[in-house]
Amino acid sequence: MASSICCALVASLAFAAPCSADEAPPITVVAGARGALAYRLSQELEAAGLQVRVEASPAAAGSGGLLIVIPEGEQGAIEIWSDSSGRADLVASVAPDGPLDTRVLRAAELVRALRSTAGAPAGAAGPAAAAVGPAAAAVAPAPAPVQPSPVAPPAALPGEAWGSPPLRAWAPPSPPFAVPAAPRAPLVEVGVAIALGWQAPGASLALDASLRIWPSARIGAGLLADLSIIGPEIEAAEGKVRFRRSLFGAELALAPIERSRRFGLVLSPGVGLSYVSASGDARPPYIDSDESTFTALVYGRGEARFRLIDSVVLTAGALGGAAIPPVDIRFAGRVISTFSPLASFSFGVVVQR
Numbered sequence: 001m002a003s004s005i006c007c008a009l010v011a012s013l014a015f016a017a018p019c020s021a022d023e024a025p026p027i028t029v030v031a032g033a034r035g036a037l038a039y040r041l042s043q044e045l046e047a048a049g050l051q052v053r054v055e056a057s058p059a060a061a062g063s064g065g066l067l068i069v070i071p072e073g074e075q076g077a078i079e080i081w082s083d084s085s086g087r088a089d090l091v092a093s094v095a096p097d098g099p100l101d102t103r104v105l106r107a108a109e110l111v112r113a114l115r116s117t118a119g120a121p122a123g124a125a126g127p128a129a130a131a132v133g134p135a136a137a138a139v140a141p142a143p144a145p146v147q148p149s150p151v152a153p154p155a156a157l158p159g160e161a162w163g164s165p166p167l168r169a170w171a172p173p174s175p176p177f178a179v180p181a182a183p184r185a186p187l188v189e190v191g192v193a194i195a196l197g198w199q200a201p202g203a204s205l206a207l208d209a210s211l212r213i214w215p216s217a218r219i220g221a222g223l224l225a226d227l228s229i230i231g232p233e234i235e236a237a238e239g240k241v242r243f244r245r246s247l248f249g250a251e252l253a254l255a256p257i258e259r260s261r262r263f264g265l266v267l268s269p270g271v272g273l274s275y276v277s278a279s280g281d282a283r284p285p286y287i288d289s290d291e292s293t294f295t296a297l298v299y300g301r302g303e304a305r306f307r308l309i310d311s312v313v314l315t316a317g318a319l320g321g322a323a324i325p326p327v328d329i330r331f332a333g334r335v336i337s338t339f340s341p342l343a344s345f346s347f348g349v350v351v352q353r
Helices: 002-022 035-047 100-139
Strands: 026-030 052-057 066-069 078-082 090-096 188-199 202-213 219-230 235-236 239-254 263-282 288-310 312-331 333-353
Touching: 026 035, 026 263, 035 052, 035 100, 078 100, 090 100, 188 312, 202 239, 202 333, 219 263, 219 312, 235 333, 239 288, 239 312, 239 333, 263 312
Parallel strands: 026 052, 026 066
Antiparallel strands: 066 078, 078 090, 188 202, 188 333, 202 219, 219 239, 235 239, 239 263, 263 288, 288 312, 312 333
8 A cells, every 4th residue: 555655656756747847938038238139049049949038137037947148248248047046047158259140159059058958857857757666666565564654855956955935036136237127229329421412503422421429318419521522513604613512510419219229210400511612614714713611501411220230220311401601603703503502312321339
């Protein structure tokens, strides 16, 4: 009677273990400010058949399983934490060397290896125990009847104590995780673009360079330099004029859409100083002349954005403005054109830090 009870107990414990092992908790990726990197890593893990969820902060992670923390900058390591022993332990990390694709593949391989290592012993031990238990019960002689005694608690595993409280919702210790509750928007942006422009004398081609600083997530300040590469030419009976203009402006930067997203929009009203020059090739009896001047300029521009990778954004922009006061272009005292309204369309790239 006693031996049959022991056999039933051993068998039930042996078959219960695989059930709990199959229910592996999902792997949590803490994105922080690196949303694109977290997205690519989650895709790699899901392709391997693992259950993955992406959170903005470690406080949102559930209990159990692995936690992958993405660093804020390019120099940080990708850290893999585990709370399977009832506390947060750093079990692996990927050093910040090599291209982005290589780091993502290394992290995915480490997580797959850790998950398979954690699941293998439980799955292998269950069938073995179920097979050995009945055989041992059949061979061993029936023990003499004994008085019932309380069941002794199982031996404590290394690092654990019997009667320890159940795991609560997992919250890692504060020192290792310097991850903000929401993705942090970049502080500095440097951009360059090619602009196709139009002003009263004709079409032009220019190089745009910009610098923006964002003390707030949605409000910043910037500088713009629009340098002429190819300018229009004006023909008249007295000769022809090569026209050039450059713009140096200061602007307010507004972000209606969060700049950390894949698609974005930035609006920038500004004021600046425009340098206008005209170089004339006159026909006889007129004389060649070169003239230049400065004029104030008010403008507004907008940029539609698409995030290519974490810190690189492609832009498509438009600019419109007017010179105050307008600048007249004259041949022999006759006004042949006036520089005041201008517009341009640009395509470029912005690097964020």
